Amino acid sequence: ILNVEQSPQSLHVQEGDSTNFTCSFPSSNFYALHWYRWETAKSPEALFVMTLNGDEKKKGRISATLNTKEGYSYLYIKGSQPEDSATYLCAPSGANNLFFGTGTRLTVIP
Amino acid sequence: DSGVTQTPKHLITATGQRVTLRCSPRSGDLSVYWYQQSLDQGLQFLIQYYNGEERAKGNILERFSAQQFPDLHSELNLSSLELGDSALYFCASSPRGLSYEQYFGPGTRLTVT
Numbered sequence: 510i511l512n513v514e515q516s517p518q519s520l521h522v523q524e525g526d527s528t529n530f531t532c533s534f535p536s537s538n539f540y541a542l543h544w545y546r547w548e549t550a551k552s553p554e555a556l557f558v559m560t561l562n563g564d565e566k567k568k569g570r571i572s573a574t575l576n577t578k579e580g581y582s583y584l585y586i587k588g589s590q591p592e593d594s595a596t597y598l599c600a601p602s603g604a605n606n607l608f609f610g611t612g613t614r615l616t617v618i619p
Numbered sequence: 620d621s622g623v624t625q626t627p628k629h630l631i632t633a634t635g636q637r638v639t640l641r642c643s644p645r646s647g648d649l650s651v652y653w654y655q656q657s658l659d660q661g662l663q664f665l666i667q668y669y670n671g672e673e674r675a676k677g678n679i680l681e682r683f684s685a686q687q688f689p690d691l692h693s694e695l696n697l698s699s700l701e702l703g704d705s706a707l708y709f710c711a712s713s714p715r716g717l718s719y720e721q722y723f724g725p726g727t728r729l730t731v732t
Contacts, residue, residue: 540717540718541717541718543720543721552621552709552723552724552725552726553662553709553711553723554621554723555720555721555722555723557720558718558719558720560718598661598662600662600664602717604675604717605674605675605676606664606675606676606677607652607664607675607677607717608664608677609661609662609663609664610661611661612661
């Protein structure tokens with residue numbers, strides 16, 4: 510089982526604050542890194558898939574970076590809004606498997 | 620709405636029984652993935668099918684099996700059910716393999732009594 514660590518486990522921020530989370534994973538046999546946003550009582554929603562070292566992706570106020578050599582990815586949220594409240598999961602994959610971290614639970618306080 | 624459908628939404632059955640969960644991927648997607656989320660564990664990858672063939676395998680028990688049909692829908696068969704199999708089972712689909720974004724269905728909640 511791939512050891513995927515996400516930090517922090519939970520986070521409370523004020524509306525308008527910017528924030529970031531970390532996903533750490535073993536760098537060997539790396540194939541792709543997925544980020545998902547998961548709201549309570551809903552299904553996970555894909556945010557990004559990254560494959561190359563140095564990849565940076567952006568979707569609105571959310572962006573992510575990838576370092577495959579040292580085995581980490583950052584997710585950034587700029588100007589957090591209450592609707593950003595969710596659990597953010599990362600999932601690194603090898604060519605034939607995929608492992609989820611336990612997630613970072615973000616609460617944005619209005 | 621992701622475009623991925625799963626049936627049934629809820630399923631209640633007894634220990635020792637067998638059930639089948641069904642998933643229809645988004646139009647055009649060739650890969651289907653199955654995941655399990657139980658109370659005491661996070662999201663666990665079970666298995667991936669690509670265009671009818673098994674492509675990747677995760678922590679899927681031998682009592683569980685899956686297949687993908689020519690019309691690309693998939694079924695997950697769970698047999699000799701145990702209390703610990705109670706969980707939310709998600710299906711997801713993607714255009715190709717693991718380097719593509721996956722779109723999750725609404726899930727099937729299985730309760731084994």
